[in-house]
Amino acid sequence: MGDHDMLVMNGNEFTIEPGETILDLARRQGIEIPTLCHLKGATPTGACRICVVEVEGARTLLPSCTTPAAKNMVVRTESPKVVEARRTILKLMLASGNHNCAARGSDEGDWTSFQLEVEKGDRSEELCPVWGDCRLQDLAYRYQVTGEGLPRTAIPYPLEDVNPFIVRDFSRCILCGRCVQACNEIQVNKAISFGFRGAGTKVVAAGDNPLRDSDCVFCGECVQVCPVAALVEKDVRYRVRPWETTTTRTTCTYCGVGCQLRLHVKDGRVVKVSGVEGVAPNYGSLCVKGRFGFDFIHSPERLTTPLIKEDGAFREASWEEALDLVARRLESIKAAHGSDAIGLLTSARITNEENYVAQKFARAVLKTNNVDHCARL
């Protein structure tokens, strides 16, 4: 161990790995430093300053996400000074815009007028759509702060929802910049960036246009990384609450990348899809088809019963009848014309297990090698 650099964090000594930041080291050691803007895989920006820590000898608190871990540092991640700084940051965030969950707090009965204001901009009488699934709310509880006592700063930008997939609610944006990083550094779509300055700062798409008139390709990476309610899927907003859903991990059904995704299910229906973070091949990223193209699952046009054609028209049939007919016809064609008069097209859309069974059926039962699938087409 002698040739490793060491530092002290919260009274314990740790070795430093080359190139790591204070935050990296803490995470590696299971020490929780809260972050809002930090995004794995993107350049740290230090924008939100929630991750500040106290380093002995430093004049100010330092953002742990951008400060390299250095030899002999003495770091405190939850000192009174650190906690105070985090509380101030959280308070300012909660006081700006329409944070109408309990984390906002109520100023002497002023809640009602505040809520009425929010409803005007938000077109809903309910409390915030991501209540219960919000990083800011979590941190507000953890550090016991509300926006109380500070005047609410109004946000001059109206909601934008003129596209089929994403609602942008600037009134709940905390300007952490995760979406900007995700769009520019992870998906590299370069659709959004910070626009305007000072108090008027806003995340803009192509010269402050709606997303649909920008380079946005609706991959939804920005929605997935947004820690608050500023970016939410349109079909989920005010319709699906996190506690109403269960999730199942699976593999995307569209292209050959095979993205790992989670199907969020409410009342037996898939209502949302998110990317699985931290695992290959997609590490949380998806494209518009994988993330938003799931309506077909519950389409009323799905086939629900076997169909048999009679006199040129389909009629519904039982499985019994349909399977009997298929088996009988295949048998008789095989008997009359031989096995090679039958072909089977299996599919690039179904599972390995199903493909295996299909080709086995052709070879072992029909006794033909006329097996193929349509990938050539």
Added chain:
Amino acid sequence: MTNTIACVEKADVILVTGSNTTENHPVISAGIKRAVTRKGARLIVVDPRRVKIATFADHWLRPNLGTDVAWINGMMQVIIAEGLYDRQFVEARTEGFEALKQVVAKYTPEYVEGITGIPAADLAAAARIYAGAKVGNIVYCMGITQHITGTDNVKSLANLAMLCGHLGVEGGGLNPLRGQNNVQGACDMGGLPNVFSGYQAVTSEEARRKMEAEWGVTELADKPGMTVTQMLPAAHDGRLKALYIIGENPLMSDADIQHAEKSLQHLDFLVVQDLFLTETARKADVVLPSKCFAEKDGTFSNTERRVQRVRKAVEAPGEAWDDWQIVARVAGRMGYAMPYRNAEEIMDEIRRVTPSYAGITYARIEEEGLHWPCPNPEHPGTPVLHKEQFTRGRGLFHAIDWLPPAERVDDDYPLYLTTGRVLYQYHTGTMTMKSEGLMDRAPESFLEISLRDARVHGIADGDRVAVTSRRGTIHLVARVSSQAVDGTVFIPFHYAKAAANQLTNAALDPIAGIPEFKVCAVRIAPAA
């Protein structure tokens, strides 16, 4: 893919060809774009359209349609003439170099310019970049394979990769992107006329004995069967009487749709098993409702050979069944029992008869998938192929001459047409077209055309136009686009109304049996 998806981010030079990556494989395109913008990789894009990924490239080379072998040979000519190839790799691991050298000798950049239209200096510059890479990665897609010379095109890319020693190394390789989620798996599982699962040839006595023992049958057929592109004509002339189609819609995806439709009509019996009443299902005698991915358990194998879990999240509508279950019950009625209780039991059987999958259990892929070959339960999987040697031992160079595409422009049909996909739709659209959002973004077919071609033909952006090939006419909206290059138009093939495959040429690659979707000749006129 010989390598993994993550490998593109470890390459210092990436050559993308015949792949509209940002629209068809968006998540892989993100990796390529990150490699370029954040890791300083150099990107060469060779594509007849000015596709979006080309805007990230150091060099975008624009070949005429159907001239891929020519530009690849041209690159190799430069690399050999200038001594830039990997001598050590060529000597130690390949054979056939002399023959290759002779064939490519005449493909000087100037000669190639005459065929491809790629400026000689650009081609030479790109060749030097790829040859000079520490780790060079080639990514390609259907723009390479859907030609009568598709097999030649792929072999030529393999020549190029071997010549520069970019195979068998982390970050490099030759990486085809599969269009559909489980093309890889369908092939791996023996959904092909000539092989059982794991590419074990039906002509091999040993393989047949093994399957017969596992399946408890005798006399498995020992000759390869028909490919889909042979089955349709066989149906047409009455040699094929019955067709059982699972989850495919050849009536939309076949080159020359009218011919495919007539072929299916000639069948005595057609069964279609699918999620929806597709164009193909409408022609069936019996339609069987199956489950979709969200309703079933199993595995898919992605384009990097990674076997990953599919898990049931919701109940299927009505009486839809698992595809394997339907097939198993038909088999049962034909006197052959397939008493599987669930997908995992099928996987256990797959493992017993398929060496490359033998080590892949559901338990092992619970968190993250494994790359085959994975011959035993302790094996970590094989992310990078050909590390020590090629499957056949030494890598064989194929000396290949360029052949022109089956159809070329002339006075009657003066424009080239190429087809492909758009971001918001998928294949024949049976799934994506059920999404209001996706339909809002990409509601209908269109003709992508350059500004100059539009002017020449008296067409403005948004006009309705008639597009005619030797096989048919379709009507659609013109979209004037900077992605189009003069002389070549593009139509996405997803849409049943204005189906691009009414126009395309069913001429086949003689080896792969893939139709030449990417090249045909058309004329256009304002719609009456």
